[in-house]
Amino acid sequence: MAHLFQGHRIRLLCSCGLLKSITAIYFCRHCLKLRCSNCVSHEVDTLFCPNCLENMPSTEARLKKNRCANCFDCPSCGHTLSTRATSIQTPSPEDPSKTVARKVYYLACTSCRWTTRDVGLKDQTVATGGWVEQDNEHYKHLQSLLEHYRSVAQHEKLEREKKRFSHRKSSYLSLSDKYSLPSTLGRKTLTSLSPFAHKGDVSQSSEMTPLTATSEVEGLPEDIFTEEVVLSSVTTMEQRLSSPEWQPERTADLYPLHKHILVKRSLRCRHCEHNLSKPEYNPSSIKFKIQLGAFYHVPEVRMVHQVELKSGVESNVQLSLCNPTPHDMTVALLPFVPEASDITLQKAGEDSVEGSSLSTSGLVRVVEIPAEKTDLFPTADVALPQGQLILAARDDTAEYDDQESSPSYKDDPQVVAWRRANKVGVDLLVTPKPDAAYGRVGFVLRYDYTNTVATASESRTVTLNIPVMVDVGPITQS
Incomplete structure (x- = not known):
């Protein structure tokens, strides 16, 4: 069965309010939230050359201009x-x-x-x-500008921490050790940048004269209009x-x-400060020590068949749900209703993730959505299947087993279109709204996640709610 999986068509709503595909989003197992690249901390682990795979310290990379x-x-x-x-x-x-x-x-x-x-x-x-x-003719001028702005930065840093200084005058060695001033600045610069310097002292930053604009510009060469290009x-x-x-x-x-030079980055959750992704130190290795991608923890939603949508006509859209975890999972599809008053999505009781009841007004934390962002507003009505679905645990050997080895489930034929291993197909009835050019439907994916890091002795099952937006396809006017 050919699945239609495109990252821009099936997107999950991150905790920061952005829609991302499941391959571009992470799942924190500690705070049980979705994290995208915009709401994580990026840390540089190693710097290396992608051609010769040579490791390089950060100081050496800075000197060699990366x-x-x-x-x-x-x-x-x-x-x-x-x-x-x-x-x-x-x-x-x-x-x-x-x-x-x-x-x-x-x-x-x-x-x-x-x-x-x-x-x-x-x-x-x-x-x-x-x-x-190749020699750069502006090298000396650029170096003087760098030293000038370095001294300006140190001066601003000293001004910010002026209140922390004692009333006694600090020595040259204490200032150089604390702020790591380069030797090119010298004692004169340190004295002039000190917050206790006299007003008559002249700083090195004052030696730079700003450039002035001029109305005279260099003329074009004479042969620019006659010579063939x-x-x-x-x-x-x-x-x-x-x-x-x-x-x-x-x-x-x-x-x-x-x-x-390229870098290997570690991603850390800003809320709980746990690592979401940490690669191996060896540049030639493509493995990860920690890789908490949402692809391994959140049910994957795919479109099975491409359908032709007509304005005002109900169409059958088939989706497949895949369980990536080694535990059985209970899934339910609930309606997604964004708040229309201030165009925000509110989360009630963000600290509690084990609530037994699901409210469509409590999906994610408070996030202000710009007025021009219309991806969160469905352009078609959808009839979701009622009840709960049970997804079998992931079994890597099931794909190579010719016989049906999955346990028998009493599925409702009106809800479950087909079942195979850890995948289940469901049908959605989509009715595009009038004057809509593209069909977009939304629903809340509620599932039971077995948290393996909750306690050291036993696992704990929590109920999570993930808003999902599906771009079904273009709408033809009937």
Whole structure:
């Protein structure tokens, strides 16, 4: 059976009020809430080069501007450059009249065939590199700006903590140890930035003179209107922005770009501060120490068949519910009614998650929804199946078992369309509203979740409510 699973069609309502697909959302097993990338804390675990997989400390990465020193990207297409070897004939050091073969190396792109020879870079005698770096003519000016704004930041930090200082004058060593001021600023800067400095002291920040606007601009070259433009020799906007220090205008000025460093992130719940995702330290490993994706804890909803919706005509939409947990799960579909007074979703009794009764007005915490956000308002009426459904526990061997090994359930044929292993198909009757261009229905997925981290001795079953929005498809006017 071919399932229609598209992330933008089946979305869950996060605790922060945003609609996300089940693959882009996390489930905290401690506070029993859905967390998306906007409501978690992002922490950097490791920094590494995606090409050579070399680990790099944060201080070293900061000095290298978050780029790898040994790997390069193609300045033309952005593909990774590979080292190629070739042989050239050079005069023999013993007998200049004779030539000997010498191996040299250059960088080449396997995608667009760009090489370092195209810009006149000399071939290297070793494969490790040593390529000539392009000099930035504005380097000294940029460094002076960095030192200036660093001193301004330190001055603002000292002003914020002025009340914490004692009335006695602090020494140079105490200030340098506390705020880690660079040695380039010197004692004069520390004295001028101190909150106890006299008004007549002059800070280093005052040495920078601000630039003034001028009405005179540099004129265009004389041959700009007469010379024929060769598009192959002019760089694109992407190629210029990939080198912000130089922004070359000609393809002959493109130089290899040091490859950007990637990071492995850990995600932490902001409410209970428990880890939701933590990767392995080894850059070559794709495994996770902790991976609390909602895909492993929340029933997955899929569309089974694509239907054609007509305005005012009732259509049958079949959904499948899948249990990803190793425990039996009781599921119920309840109507979803957003508050129309102030366009907010309110949660009554947020501290209690074990309530036996479900209220559609108590779904998530108070979240203000912008007026232009219309995804939370259904554009079609839906008739949900009554009663509860029992989803069998996940069994990885059931997919390879030819015989039906799932236990028998007394299912209502008007509610359950089909059942297979840990999946159940249900039918929804959808009636699009007049003057609606796209069919969108919403319901509350209520299920019993077996919390394995509730207590150390035994598991505890809690009842959770997850609002779900389903984009059924476009509506044709009848």
